[in-house]
Amino acid sequence: MLFIILKTRMYGIKGTLLALFCSILSVYSFCREASLHIQKDKTPLAAYLKPCVVTEPSSGLEGIDCIYVINLDKRPDKWERVSGIFREQGLKINRMSAINGWELAGETLRELSGPYPVRLKGGEYGCLLSHLSVLKDAHQRGFQRIWVCEDDIEILESIQHIPLLIRQLEKYDADWDVFYTDCRPRLIWKGQLIHTIPPHYTPRPDERCDHPADYLKTEEVFPDVIKIGYRTGTTSMIISRKGMEKLINYFTHIYVWSQIDLDMHFVPGIREYSSKKDLVSNLLESTSDVLNEVDESHLPQESKEAFWNRYQLTLCQYNLEKSEISLRSYLKLYQQFPDRAEPLYHLALFYRQSQNFLLGFLFSKLGKEIPLPKDSEKSEPWIYQWGLKLEYALCAYHLGKSEEFRKTAQQLLAIENLPKETRAHILELFSANFSSHSGPCPKQGSS
Structure with missing residues (x-):
């Protein structure tokens, strides 16, 4: 009001009206620019959404109408794991057969991107379409509140x-x-468990945003919940009916520019919150189907002799130095020969002995699934037979992963050529933790 009075005195009524008109016009222009990327009519994205099959419309969890789990058809292993997790919780879930973005034609990606370049990986297009398919299905069924999960929770x-x-x-x-x-997606960085830092958002050429720092502001609204403006990850979200409507309306009226877990924070009027601590989050040892689609048949294959020579060289280097450089040599060796488990064993052993049980657990879990090479002359069979299982069991024990330890300990004790000292150690740990309430000890192989 004081501003208007001063303007009136300085420029008169006509000048003041003109100044106010210019101010309103500038604000109006900003608002229009901010929404130029939102189209009046639906974009082609709406045509690529996929029907969902809901066999369990009641979740079994108070306040949640339905639980959807997004899972690729080619990953029945992930579905088996996640369905077992929910079954143990007494909850009912529905599998959403995810859209495999890697199988979308280039023409489809260009159509989804409209005037923008095709910027995303195939899996990121599939992730967006899968989540929007779930929201559309839930909204059409009249659900008021849903839980949307990915299969790596x-x-x-x-x-x-x-x-x-x-x-x-x-x-x-x-x-x-x-x-x-x-709170945010989790990852292992330099041996430590951390939360991801949201990347900088690059707006569309025709999109205006507030200052990036404004979106990173958080507010604790009560002890266990914070109000947020920006983050990454769509692993596990509870979405209200109003949220479904906002997200559906926005994404079916824009052309694809960035991943859904970034773009959704710029939906007009979106109101987002998160738990202050991790209740349900991403599985650390899971590999992303969104970012990874590697056809190993096209990778150059080196000889078993080449692996064995480099492996022996890395062993010598590590025994002499025991440095981070030699550890990186093991990792590089595994990357060059992903069908060999020896490098993973030594990484798991190092981290367990360093009491970094989480990294030891992750490396041993990855390695114990690799089968013994057919040419056993250029390999260390004991690593495949029981070495990695031992590291996995010991790390699981120290991490308090009782079920993983129990199953692997039983497998180890059934191996006939397991060294006596190793057998005695595993049997001691197993007996101390399970014999009192799990019946007899598992059948043992001969020493």
């Missing part, structure tokens, strides 16, 4: 925390749209 806290936090959130903000069940 890990439950870290009691599931019952989720209904409690949702009830508190409803009281604070009845118009909330999205609630993430973790």
Whole structure:
């Protein structure tokens, strides 16, 4: 008001009206520029959404109508694992047969991208279309609140925390749209568990955004929930009906520019929250089907002799130096020969002995699934038979992963050529933790 009075005194009524008109016009122009990328009519994206099959419309979790789990047809292993997790929790889930973006034709990707270049990986297009297919299905079925998961989740806290936090959130903000069940995606960096740092968002050429720092601001609305403006990851989200409507309306009226886990934060009026601690988050040892689609048949294959020579050289280097450089040599060797488990064994052994049990667990888990090479002369069979299983069992024991330890210990004790000292150690750990409530000890092979 003071501004208007001063303007009136300086320029008169006509000058003031002109100044106000220019100010309003500038704001209007900014708002129009900010939404230029949102089309009046639906874009081709809407035509590529996929129907969902819902066999369990009731989740079994208070306040959640339905649980959808997105899973590629080519990954039945991930579906078996995640369905077992929910079964143990007494919850009912529905499998959404994910859209494999790597199989989309180049012409389709160009159509989805419209005036923009094709910037994303195939899996990122598939991820976007799969999530939007779930939202469309849930909205059409009249669900008020759904839980959307990807197949690489890990439950870290009691599931019952989720209904409690949702009830508190409803009281604070009845118009909330999205609630993430973790703080941010997790990863291992330099041997430590950290949360990802959201990458810088590059807006579309015709998109105007606020200052990037504004989106990174968070606000603790009550002890266990924070209000957010930007993050990465769509591993596990609770979405309200209003949130479904906003996301569907936005993504079916834009051309694809960035990944869904980045672009969704720029939906007009979106209200997002997340748990302050990780309740359900990404499985650390999982590999991404969104980012990885490697046809190993096209990779150059080197001889077994080449591997064996480099392996022996790396062993000598490590025994002499025991440095990070020699550790990286093991990792590089595995990357060059992904069908060989010896480098992974030595990495797992090093990290277990360094009491970094999580990294030891991850490397041994990866290695123990690799089969023994047909030419055993240029290999160390014991590593494949029991060495990596031993590292996996010991790391699982120290991490408190009781079920993983139990199963692997039983496998180890059934191996006839397991060294006596190793057998005695595993039997001692197994007996101390399971004999009192798990019946007799597992059958042992002869020493």
